[in-house]
Amino acid sequence: xxxxxxxxxxxxxxxxxxxxxxxxxxxxxxxxxxxxxxxxxxxxxxxxxxxxxxxxxxxxxxxxxxxxxxxxxxxxxxxxxxxxxxxxxxxxxxxxxxxxxxxxxxxxxxxxxxxxxxxxxxxxxxxxxxxxxxxxxxxxxxxxxxxxxxxxxxxxxxxxxxxxxxxxxxxxxxxxxxxxxxxxxxx
Amino acid sequence: xxxxxxxxxxxxxxxxxxxxxxxxxxxxxxxxxxxxxxxxxxxxxxxxxxxxxxxxxxxxxxxxxxxxxxxxxxxxxxxxxxxxxxxxxxxxxxxxxxxxxxxxxxxxxxxxxxxxxxxxxxxxxxxxxxxxxxxxxxxxxxxxxxxxxxxxxxxxxxxxxxxxxxxxxxxxxxxxxxxxxxxxxxxxxxxxxxxxxxxxxxxxxxxxxxxxxxxxxxxxxxxxxxxxxxxxxxxxxxxxxxxxxxxxxxxxxxxxxxxxxxxxxxxxxxxxxxxxxxxxxxxxxxxxxxxxxxxxxxxxxxxxxxxxxxxxxxxxxxxxxxxxxxxxxxxxxxxxxxx
Numbered sequence: 060x061x062x063x064x065x066x067x068x069x070x071x072x073x074x075x076x077x078x079x080x081x082x083x084x085x086x087x088x089x090x091x092x093x094x095x096x097x098x099x100x101x102x103x104x105x106x107x108x109x110x111x112x113x114x115x116x117x118x119x120x121x122x123x124x125x126x127x128x129x130x131x132x133x134x135x136x137x138x139x140x141x142x143x144x145x146x147x148x149x150x151x152x153x154x155x156x157x158x159x160x161x162x163x164x165x166x167x168x169x170x171x172x173x174x175x176x177x178x179x180x181x182x183x184x185x186x187x188x189x190x191x192x193x194x195x196x197x198x199x200x201x202x203x204x205x206x207x208x209x210x211x212x213x214x215x216x217x218x219x220x221x222x223x224x225x226x227x228x229x230x231x232x233x234x235x236x237x238x239x240x241x242x243x244x245x246x
Numbered sequence: 247x248x249x250x251x252x253x254x255x256x257x258x259x260x261x262x263x264x265x266x267x268x269x270x271x272x273x274x275x276x277x278x279x280x281x282x283x284x285x286x287x288x289x290x291x292x293x294x295x296x297x298x299x300x301x302x303x304x305x306x307x308x309x310x311x312x313x314x315x316x317x318x319x320x321x322x323x324x325x326x327x328x329x330x331x332x333x334x335x336x337x338x339x340x341x342x343x344x345x346x347x348x349x350x351x352x353x354x355x356x357x358x359x360x361x362x363x364x365x366x367x368x369x370x371x372x373x374x375x376x377x378x379x380x381x382x383x384x385x386x387x388x389x390x391x392x393x394x395x396x397x398x399x400x401x402x403x404x405x406x407x408x409x410x411x412x413x414x415x416x417x418x419x420x421x422x423x424x425x426x427x428x429x430x431x432x433x434x435x436x437x438x439x440x441x442x443x444x445x446x447x448x449x450x451x452x453x454x455x456x457x458x459x460x461x462x463x464x465x466x467x468x469x470x471x472x473x474x475x476x477x478x479x480x481x482x483x484x485x486x487x488x489x490x491x492x493x494x495x496x497x498x499x500x501x502x503x504x505x506x507x508x509x510x511x512x513x514x515x516x517x518x519x520x521x522x523x524x525x526x527x528x529x530x531x532x533x534x535x536x537x538x539x540x541x542x543x544x545x546x547x548x549x550x551x552x553x554x555x556x557x558x559x560x561x562x563x564x565x566x567x568x569x570x571x572x573x574x575x576x577x578x579x580x581x582x583x584x585x
Contacts, residue, residue, distance in 0.1 A: 087355075094352060174338065181395075182345035189353035192502065 077213045084201040088222055091194035095225065098187040099134075099147055105183060106131050106150070109157075109176045116164050116173075123160060127153040144225070154184060191225045198222045255411035255492070262485075263416050270423045271309040273474060277434050278305025280467020283460050284437065290456045309426070316422035321375045321382055324421065324528060325362055330384045333361035339390050346398045347383055350406040353500040359383045359409055369393065369514050372531040373405040374418050381409045392517075393510060400497055400507030404533060407496030413489050417531055420482045427478045434471040486530035487556050494561055498568055508565040515558045534558060 110124055117124065130149035137143035158177070167173045202221045205214040213219075279302040282288035288297040316323065335341040344361055351358040359373065362384035369389040375381030383405045393401060408414050498504045514534055529536055535555040 091355070175341075178338065178341060178345060182349055185345075185349045186352045189349055189500070192353060193355050 074213060077210050078217060081201070081204065081210070081214060081217070081219050084197060084204065085219065087197045088194065088201060091190065091197050094190040095187065095194055098183055098190055102150065102154075102180070102183050102187065103131060103135060105176065105180050106154075109173075109180055112170070112173050112176055113157075113161065113164075113167060116166050116170075117161075120157070120160055123153065123157050127157055151184070151187075154180065195224050198224050252411050252496075255413075259412035259416045263412075263419050266416070266419055266423065267313045270313065270419075270426070271306060273427065273470070274305040274309035274430060275302055277430055277467060277471055277474070278302035280464055280470070281305075281434060281437055283463050283467070290459050292456065305430070312422065312426055313419070316419065317376055320418040320422055321380065324372075324374050324418065324531065325382060325384065328364055328384070328528060330362040330364045333363040333385070342395060343385060343390055343398060343402075346395065346402050347406075350399065350402045350500055353403070354406045354410045356406070356410050357381075359406070361385075363387060363390070367391075368536065369517060370536055371401055371405055371533040372528075373408045373414050374531055375409065375414045376418065377412065377415060378409050381414055383409070392513065396503070396506045397510035397513060399501050399503070400505075400510045401533060403497030403500040404493045404507060406500060407493040408489065411492075411496070413493065417486065417489070420478075420485060421528055421531060424475075424478050424482050428475045431471040431475050434467065482530050490555055490561065491564065494565060495568075498565070504565050504569040508562065508569060511558055511562050511565065515562065530555075 106127060110128060114124060127150060130146050130153055134143055134146035134150060137146055158181070161167055161177070167177075201219075204210050205219055205221050279288075279299055281301040282297075282299040285301065286297075287301070288295070288299040290296070333340060333344065335344055340363070347361050348358055356378040359375065359378070359381040360383075362382050364370075364384055364386045366386040367388040368386060369392050371383065371385045371389055373381060373383045383402065385401075389398075389401065408417070494507060497507045501507070511534070532555075
């Protein structure tokens with residue numbers, strides 16, 4: 060009798076523990092997502108300023124500039140999450156191309172305003188990338204847990220679902236690594 | 247390294263710090279007790295303890311108070327001792343460093359540590375504090391001047407990992423304790439050799455045996471006082487060396503780019519300028535050993551034993567191995583723009 064009672068207590072304790080662990084992971088995912096959102100918004104705010112600052116110099120890159128501006132407009136007015144993410148990925152691709160071609164315009168290096176915006180945009184892009192990295196790490200944690208026995212019993216009974224990874228645009232990988240040494244002169 | 251590994255390291259560090267503080271307080275108590283015997287205010291008469299061990303109590307209280315004070319304000323004391331000031335965005339390069347600190351905090355999923363700057367031309371950095379919400383990362387002006395963005399990410403990633411896994415707490419308490427033990431053992435020595443042995447004797451029927459016991463205890467304390475500073479230094483160094491490799495690996499985990507830290511360390515290895523303000527007490531906090539001549543790649547047992555850091559050559563070799571194995575993949579997946 061005592062033994063059965065002990066086993067029951069152990070099972071209940073395990074269920075509570077496993078449930079709390081899943082809740083904590085789900086909250087971490089929400090939190091990681093908010094981090095991404097902050098950076099996306101910051102990027103939306105930065106783009107108009109950057110375009111304004113460089114368009115005088117970059118008459119011949121009209122296409123690159125328009126691509127970024129249009130992708131931003133699409134992202135801001137996207138009706139659902141999927142199309143928003145597609146537009147955001149377009150922005151990422153467009154911006155990394157823009158930052159790369161900016162190298163061809165030495166006049167930009169003399170413009171303090173442009174340099175400042177460029178640094179701000181670079182760090183936003185990096186924070187976005189790192190936020191996405193940690194988001195995907197937590198999603199991997201949660202999904203592994205949800206799928207493995209015996210935690211999957213808890214997950215299915217308490218409505219935990221596997222989360223989606225934040226995938227980058229396919230063309231993003233194809234963009235060559237840019238090295239704009241203009242902001243960081245070696246001493 | 248996944249988040250769960252950081253949690254395991256954090257738990258280990260919380261435990262280690264508690265053990266260290268306990269050992270520290272006990273050591274102080276033991277040394278205080280030795281002083282009590284030497285001063286004869288506490289002694290053994292006829293196999294009975296006589297008197298009140300006032301110095302032991304004082305040492306225990308002192309050690310306890312010192313632990314509490316350094317737990318809460320150790321970071322400020324360290325910053326004060328190396329003459330650091332808050333880092334502000336007063337130049338483009340300083341702004342870049344602030345940005346990189348924000349970026350690596352996002353990668354490590356911790357609050358942004360407070361940024362500080364040391365006016366020193368030698369490239370170096372350290373992190374300290376009691377937990378991620380009360381942490382600082384301090385860089386030297388030399389580091390700011392000499393690192394490009396990619397290298398800076400590697401360095402800050404290394405420091406961010408010390409913050410994320412609570413290394414900073416353990417290392418900060420060790421810094422305080424090494425200093426405290428050195429001070430007390432010095433005090434014990436002076437006391438014992440200059441006047442400690444005088445004092446009035448108490449004698450009972452078993453006088454000789456009592457005196458013998460007291461002498462033995464005093465002798466034990468003298469030995470303890472002699473070895474404690476060396477032992478605490480060795481401990482600080484052993485604890486610190488292991489952590490450097492781990493922090494290097496975590497930095498790569500954050501940046502997904504072994505080249506970042508590798509380039510930074512290779513760069514630093516070429517420079518032979520010891521830190522002006524690097525003291526023995528804070529050496530183990532830094533990213534690379536700040537003391538002169540400590541950069542050699544001496545691999546001997548004693549060279550290893552007495553160093554707070556693994557030889558730079560070994561750290562570079564480990565990073566090169568990472569670059570070789572996972573390098574291509576890591577760089578393809580590397581998130582950051584290093585403009």
